[in-house]
Amino acid sequence: MTPKEHTMTTAYTPDLSIITDEIHPAVGPWELPVFLEEHELPSRAGDRVIQFREALREAMSEEMRRDQRVFLLGEEVAQYNGAYKVSQGMLDEFGEKRIIDTPISENGFAGMAIGAAMMGLRPIVEFMSWSFSLVAADPILNNAPKMLYMSGGQWGCPIVFRGNDGAGGQLGSTHSWCVEGLFSNVPGMKMVIPSNPYDAKGLLKTAIRDPDPVFFLESERMLGDRAHVPEEEYYIPFGRARLMREGDACTLVSWGRPVHFCMEAAEALAADGVECDVLDMRTIRPLDIDSIVASIQKTGRVVVVDQSWPFGSVASETVTQICEHAFDWLDAPPMRVNTRDVPTPYAKGLEAVYLPNAGRIVEAVMEIAR
Amino acid sequence: MTQATTTARGSSSARPSDALPNETLLKWLHDMQLIRDFEARTMQMYQQAKIGGFCHIYSGQEASAVGCTASVNHDDPIVLAYRDHGHALARGMHPAACMAEMFGKLSGCAKGKGGSMHMFDKPNWLFGGHGIVSAQNPLGTGLAFAARYQWEVLGSGPKKVALTFLGDGALDQGALHEAQNLASLFGIPVIYVLENNGYSMGTALHRHTANCENLLDRARAYGMKAIGFDGLDIRNVYDHMKPLVDECRDLQRPAFVDMKTYRYQGHSMSDPQKYRTKEEVESFKERDSIANLAAYLMKPTEEGGRGCLTEDEWKAMQKEIRQTVLDAVEYASNAPDPDPATELATDTYAYPIKNLSPSEHYSHGAKNPLL
Numbered sequence: 001m002t003p004k005e006h007t008m009t010t011a012y013t014p015d016l017s018i019i020t021d022e023i024h025p026a027v028g029p030w031e032l033p034v035f036l037e038e039h040e041l042p043s044r045a046g047d048r049v050i051q052f053r054e055a056l057r058e059a060m061s062e063e064m065r066r067d068q069r070v071f072l073l074g075e076e077v078a079q080y081n082g083a084y085k086v087s088q089g090m091l092d093e094f095g096e097k098r099i100i101d102t103p104i105s106e107n108g109f110a111g112m113a114i115g116a117a118m119m120g121l122r123p124i125v126e127f128m129s130w131s132f133s134l135v136a137a138d139p140i141l142n143n144a145p146k147m148l149y150m151s152g153g154q155w156g157c158p159i160v161f162r163g164n165d166g167a168g169g170q171l172g173s174t175h176s177w178c179v180e181g182l183f184s185n186v187p188g189m190k191m192v193i194p195s196n197p198y199d200a201k202g203l204l205k206t207a208i209r210d211p212d213p214v215f216f217l218e219s220e221r222m223l224g225d226r227a228h229v230p231e232e233e234y235y236i237p238f239g240r241a242r243l244m245r246e247g248d249a250c251t252l253v254s255w256g257r258p259v260h261f262c263m264e265a266a267e268a269l270a271a272d273g274v275e276c277d278v279l280d281m282r283t284i285r286p287l288d289i290d291s292i293v294a295s296i297q298k299t300g301r302v303v304v305v306d307q308s309w310p311f312g313s314v315a316s317e318t319v320t321q322i323c324e325h326a327f328d329w330l331d332a333p334p335m336r337v338n339t340r341d342v343p344t345p346y347a348k349g350l351e352a353v354y355l356p357n358a359g360r361i362v363e364a365v366m367e368i369a370r
Numbered sequence: 371m372t373q374a375t376t377t378a379r380g381s382s383s384a385r386p387s388d389a390l391p392n393e394t395l396l397k398w399l400h401d402m403q404l405i406r407d408f409e410a411r412t413m414q415m416y417q418q419a420k421i422g423g424f425c426h427i428y429s430g431q432e433a434s435a436v437g438c439t440a441s442v443n444h445d446d447p448i449v450l451a452y453r454d455h456g457h458a459l460a461r462g463m464h465p466a467a468c469m470a471e472m473f474g475k476l477s478g479c480a481k482g483k484g485g486s487m488h489m490f491d492k493p494n495w496l497f498g499g500h501g502i503v504s505a506q507n508p509l510g511t512g513l514a515f516a517a518r519y520q521w522e523v524l525g526s527g528p529k530k531v532a533l534t535f536l537g538d539g540a541l542d543q544g545a546l547h548e549a550q551n552l553a554s555l556f557g558i559p560v561i562y563v564l565e566n567n568g569y570s571m572g573t574a575l576h577r578h579t580a581n582c583e584n585l586l587d588r589a590r591a592y593g594m595k596a597i598g599f600d601g602l603d604i605r606n607v608y609d610h611m612k613p614l615v616d617e618c619r620d621l622q623r624p625a626f627v628d629m630k631t632y633r634y635q636g637h638s639m640s641d642p643q644k645y646r647t648k649e650e651v652e653s654f655k656e657r658d659s660i661a662n663l664a665a666y667l668m669k670p671t672e673e674g675g676r677g678c679l680t681e682d683e684w685k686a687m688q689k690e691i692r693q694t695v696l697d698a699v700e701y702a703s704n705a706p707d708p709d710p711a712t713e714l715a716t717d718t719y720a721y722p723i724k725n726l727s728p729s730e731h732y733s734h735g736a737k738n739p740l741l
Contacts, residue, residue: 006463148717
């Protein structure tokens with residue numbers, strides 16, 4: 001072997017030409033997709049109605065056709081066609097070298113995928129449930145998000161981890177994890193939580209094209225949701241909230257499945273003449289605090305809705321940032337609606353009360369919107 | 371499997387290392403002595419508080435790092451645990467970059483962001499020391515997975531083999547077992563190199579691993595080749611590793627190696643070593659890998675040696691290495707500290723975008739000195 005001889009001299013002077021607009025050289029030559037402004041994206045109206053799971057599948061398949069370095073691995077993704085049928089048919093198109101069934105060993109295959117990403121591949125790791133990612137906490141939290149930093153800028157880790165997050169429906173406590181509060185705490189990662197098929201496709205395509213580790217959180221309860229998803233290719237940039245509904249009485253801030261609870265609550269409130277802004281954050285790291293502040297400047301009130309536990313949650317982070325950036329615009333204390341602060345119960349009635357829901361959101365709004 | 375059929379001395383004993391030229395073995399001696407001297411100086415610097423955190427000394431195990439890296443190609447990926455200075459040097463990292471990293475300096479191999487346990491050297495295909503026991507095993511499996519994917523799916527690379535070094539403490543972690551299962555299932559060309567120094571921190575092998583007399587059986591149960599050998603004799607290391615590497619490369623299969631070795635120092639710099647006797651340490655020092663190789667190289671060919679080194683040349687080599695290490699220390703001492711203004715929040719994201727953090731504005735930092 002011929003090792004590379006490093007030239008180390010005592011006259012070392014660091015190269016401080018800080019690059020901000022370029023992709024870090026650690027991930028090699030990198031081509032970003034073209035990002036359009038929200039109003040330039042293809043229409044959300046149309047009759048090409050597909051399920052959320054199909055939107056995810058289209059995103060992965062399109063990117064796998066574009067780039068052979070992209071591959072999918074996880075439990076039951078190939079022969080079984082996906083435990084939740086997200087990857088249905090992908091084995092037939094891409095073959096077993098790129099759609100890879102793994103044994104039930106999240107620690108092993110997540111770590112393996114991270115090593116593959118360091119070597120220049122672009123893995124998509126499917127966790128059947130983010131609840132099962134807890135046994136892979138070391139690779140996904142200790143390796144992936146820190147690799148670029150710990151190696152002093154030598155290796156990045158372009159990888160997507162995706163799967164179901166949050167209560168599925170009477171799955172009990174161990175299978176109902178919302179990992180966003182825990183995992184988004186770690187710098188070096190990006191986190192995406194889409195609420196609808198259109199965004200899911202555009203955001204997952206962006207995630208696969210992003211050179212950083214992206215944690216992509218889906219919901220078992222939404223995989224069957226249907227909406228128009230356009231034929232043409234589009235990418236949704238990270239860090240841009242979407243205003244779902246407009247009003248001046250209160251701002252409702254949420255992401256993922258609870259966005260629907262907010263819409264339900266906003267509708268109920270509107271019947272009483274209370275009109276709300278509803279913001280779908282879409283990504284929580286980055287968190288589009290600018291859009292939240294802009295809305296609060298109009299409403300003076302805010303309720304943050306988050307399906308993870310309240311203590312040290314994304315809601316607490318959001319409320320903190322609101323206090324830092326919009327304190328003077330607030331006419332009432334910022335509120336948060338989380339799940340109740342107990343392990344997820346099994347019984348249907350208990351689970352319904354445990355989760356954030358329209359009723360609890362309405363109550364929170366009414367408490368401050370007078 | 372390729373086996374050397376001729377040897378430097380024209381005998382037919384077919385030890386792969388016999389086929390190597392004298393210069394190669396002299397380089398091994400040099401590199402092992404460099405590690406030994408470097409580590410002695412590292413301990414001194416640690417005691418002077420120039421080095422912080424945890425620091426794990428490699429002295430005694432040099433034949434493993436140097437012999438194993440000699441058995442693979444330069445572009446075969448290697449990943450390590452936290453006792454990683456020796457492998458970094460064996461792979462070709464400049465001692466100054468290694469020492470500067472431990473000093474927490476900007477010119478260290480990770481710009482002072484990694485430390486003793488996290489040695490990375492991209493130009494030399496060294497994918498890091500890793501601080502969590504056994505974390506490197508799935509990673510190394512992934513390096514080899516990618517190498518195979520690049521060769522097989524992308525058609526863009528040669529057949530490669532990855533080396534994943536682990537200590538005996540890692541034998542008991544699930545990550546190793548999951549990695550071995552995956553490697554065998556998928557046909558991943560990775561060799562798990564167990565540097566079995568007999569202690570998981572302060573717990574002796576028989577006290578931490580069940581059925582520890584039959585470690586090879588564990589790997590074989592996963593359907594991979596497993597070999598065990600003495601890791602104190604570097605020629606023996608190469609003789610076993612080279613054919614195994616060639617076989618794993620050729621067949622694109624994993625393997626496991628149980629290499630018996632010994633560390634002269636404690637687990638880390640803070641280890642009083644009450645779990646072993648001085649006599650035990652001395653008994654291993656009598657079989658010292660460096661002294662043995664030097665003796666072999668000095669012994670005349672007619673007596674089975676190489677006769678390519680004199681006592682004076684050996685002393686001169688040691689002197690030169692001593693100076694190299696002193697230069698590394700001086701370099702590290704004089705190197706600039708990372709400036710918090712330009713280094714603390716840099717190299718966190720490859721594509722820093724707005725609002726990733728409530729407190730940081732991320733960007734790219736100074737270019738890594740190794741790149």
